[in-house]
Amino acid sequence: MTGYTMADSASADDVKVVILAGGQGTRFWPMSRTKKPKQFLSISQSGESLIQSTARRVLGLTTKDNFVVMTNIMHKGLINSHLPYARVICEPMIRNTAPSIGLAAIHLTQNDKDPVMLVLPADHAVSNEEGLLTALKEAVNCAAKSEVLVTLGIQPVVPHTGYGYIKKGKPLHGNAFNVGRFFEKPNHERAIKYFESGEFLWNSGMFAWRASTILKSIQKFMPELYDGLIRIKEVIGTAQEASVTSEVFEACESSSIDFGVLEHARNCAVIASAPFGWNDVGSWDAWAEHFDKDENGNLRYGDAVVIDGKNCVVHSQNRLIAVLGLSDLVVIDAGDAMLVCPRGRVQDVRKVVDELQRLKRAELI
Amino acid sequence: MTGYTMADSASADDVKVVILAGGQGTRFWPMSRTKKPKQFLSISQSGESLIQSTARRVLGLTTKDNFVVMTNIMHKGLINSHLPYARVICEPMIRNTAPSIGLAAIHLTQNDKDPVMLVLPADHAVSNEEGLLTALKEAVNCAAKSEVLVTLGIQPVVPHTGYGYIKKGKPLHGNAFNVGRFFEKPNHERAIKYFESGEFLWNSGMFAWRASTILKSIQKFMPELYDGLIRIKEVIGTAQEASVTSEVFEACESSSIDFGVLEHARNCAVIASAPFGWNDVGSWDAWAEHFDKDENGNLRYGDAVVIDGKNCVVHSQNRLIAVLGLSDLVVIDAGDAMLVCPRGRVQDVRKVVDELQRLKRAELI
Numbered sequence: 001m002t003g004y005t006m007a008d009s010a011s012a013d014d015v016k017v018v019i020l021a022g023g024q025g026t027r028f029w030p031m032s033r034t035k036k037p038k039q040f041l042s043i044s045q046s047g048e049s050l051i052q053s054t055a056r057r058v059l060g061l062t063t064k065d066n067f068v069v070m071t072n073i074m075h076k077g078l079i080n081s082h083l084p085y086a087r088v089i090c091e092p093m094i095r096n097t098a099p100s101i102g103l104a105a106i107h108l109t110q111n112d113k114d115p116v117m118l119v120l121p122a123d124h125a126v127s128n129e130e131g132l133l134t135a136l137k138e139a140v141n142c143a144a145k146s147e148v149l150v151t152l153g154i155q156p157v158v159p160h161t162g163y164g165y166i167k168k169g170k171p172l173h174g175n176a177f178n179v180g181r182f183f184e185k186p187n188h189e190r191a192i193k194y195f196e197s198g199e200f201l202w203n204s205g206m207f208a209w210r211a212s213t214i215l216k217s218i219q220k221f222m223p224e225l226y227d228g229l230i231r232i233k234e235v236i237g238t239a240q241e242a243s244v245t246s247e248v249f250e251a252c253e254s255s256s257i258d259f260g261v262l263e264h265a266r267n268c269a270v271i272a273s274a275p276f277g278w279n280d281v282g283s284w285d286a287w288a289e290h291f292d293k294d295e296n297g298n299l300r301y302g303d304a305v306v307i308d309g310k311n312c313v314v315h316s317q318n319r320l321i322a323v324l325g326l327s328d329l330v331v332i333d334a335g336d337a338m339l340v341c342p343r344g345r346v347q348d349v350r351k352v353v354d355e356l357q358r359l360k361r362a363e364l365i
Numbered sequence: 366m367t368g369y370t371m372a373d374s375a376s377a378d379d380v381k382v383v384i385l386a387g388g389q390g391t392r393f394w395p396m397s398r399t400k401k402p403k404q405f406l407s408i409s410q411s412g413e414s415l416i417q418s419t420a421r422r423v424l425g426l427t428t429k430d431n432f433v434v435m436t437n438i439m440h441k442g443l444i445n446s447h448l449p450y451a452r453v454i455c456e457p458m459i460r461n462t463a464p465s466i467g468l469a470a471i472h473l474t475q476n477d478k479d480p481v482m483l484v485l486p487a488d489h490a491v492s493n494e495e496g497l498l499t500a501l502k503e504a505v506n507c508a509a510k511s512e513v514l515v516t517l518g519i520q521p522v523v524p525h526t527g528y529g530y531i532k533k534g535k536p537l538h539g540n541a542f543n544v545g546r547f548f549e550k551p552n553h554e555r556a557i558k559y560f561e562s563g564e565f566l567w568n569s570g571m572f573a574w575r576a577s578t579i580l581k582s583i584q585k586f587m588p589e590l591y592d593g594l595i596r597i598k599e600v601i602g603t604a605q606e607a608s609v610t611s612e613v614f615e616a617c618e619s620s621s622i623d624f625g626v627l628e629h630a631r632n633c634a635v636i637a638s639a640p641f642g643w644n645d646v647g648s649w650d651a652w653a654e655h656f657d658k659d660e661n662g663n664l665r666y667g668d669a670v671v672i673d674g675k676n677c678v679v680h681s682q683n684r685l686i687a688v689l690g691l692s693d694l695v696v697i698d699a700g701d702a703m704l705v706c707p708r709g710r711v712q713d714v715r716k717v718v719d720e721l722q723r724l725k726r727a728e729l730i
Contacts, residue, residue, distance in 0.1 A: 030685075305720055305721070320721075320726070321702075322702065322704050322705070322717045324705070324710055325707055329691075335684065336684050337687065340688045341688070341691060345673075348689060348690065351672050351673070364685055
């Protein structure tokens, strides 16, 4: 049980912040669109986008030239404008986190480098930023000093059914534990069991590992992807880079790093972090948690009036929205499109996007 | 039991169509506003406004120079643009139908004229226009030949609680009856009794009488209003007309012609008209009756999508509105303001207008 500081094992220059910004965020329709996914939206009055907040929160860990953003070619311009200092590595198509993290690792091991990769989703929210930083430092240090795949776990504060869980194994040092097992999002009953046991952590989707460590694991558990990555490595910086990367991504299977690698690996660790007001902002309901409500529990963002109604979420844009006689309603106005649904149905917003796809309304997706 | 034709008693020139267009139509917020009440809105794809439809439907009864519109000074310009051929008489303030009809009668009896006034609300809808015309002709002829106050009654087709009722008295001739009694809007139980008895008619708010006949009745039952009207009569066409009219209206009581005069008068008749698809378009719910629905009973006007929902009314304007997982919902988009409420609450839209008044949001009222 030893505490580590950055100086123990990872110098600031040895840390690369890898922000995963390939998400489409259909659950935030109509505000998020194919051309402007959730990570580019702001959820605060400050106007800072989610990806800008994600980067700013960890500026204390390394210098700006060590920020890398993995994204779709379509969003390169947006990344440049939101995070002008970050290096952008483009994925030719959407293939979930395993290929994305593999591609990052291959690029970061050029010239025989082997930095610690701190992998962060671009679109999460955190209210206690110091708490986050403390936990990330421990994760980075843990990853720096041994060949271990570190996931940042968070002590659950409610039996949430929207997050994956990690069962703690044997204690390693500090707040680090071996991983007992990864678990998918549970149903409500199971979530309560996890929560009450005290042995489970939320899987935050934030990871730390040396580039060489994750590559070795990819080689072991996703060998086809690994072979593709090696093909890319050989052509980085040449005229073939784009076409080979495209070929590899086209051929590779779409898989999360959790499912493709971590669930099989023996060298997984998890940091049992105290909660730091983390939220994956996975729906309009989760978004609403970040704002003050009026005396009837209504979140009125912009010009909105709620009469005879409670616990509504009304996001107005350039017009007054008046809700009369309805509770637990979500109304989101994005200017050219508007969503009206009950709070209990926000997880199904994809159905609207699917319907618009069917109707060939590409301009609204 | 004799049938009358127009030629029997009222020549076309002897008929003045008096359209009452003083209503504010707050129940159609956010489409209707103080500056553009319901009568100026269109409810059909043709784009014809309610007041334009009202006038066009009765063009067969008289010539265009016999159309008079009673309205608020604020709406004179709108009337001129919607009905360029009509004479506009301005009411200095809103005082319900009795002062409005009295003012019309005083103007129409200038130069010892005594036309039959056919009084029509500006903002009702009719699907069978021939049926309406037949009934109005009978009302006009009935009013032309004797000193009688004729209300156009309509055979109920459902036990509606949103309309006033008239109990038929003794038969007079054709479809004309004495009035047994006027009844206010009933509750549901009472509406069923009225409906099942076969002795009740809907009060359409359409009337016919000679100008002299209604003035005599006003003299009898609203003597203060009558005195005021006579004061106005003496100054019509002079520099004092506007100020005297203002004084009289300011002093007079706000009362409907039904409540102030008809309920007390003995010389009331009612035409028992067959239904002609009449609707007072008294709410968004009633408005919806005029449109075709999709296979789930949803009225989608403009760009609207309803998923997992039935019997919704969605009126979109310049944007897509997506309703997910909600039934019996009303969404009305007026561009700068939007209403979301259950169908069962459309009668309470005034609460929104009141709240906006309280919030000093005059631009939205």
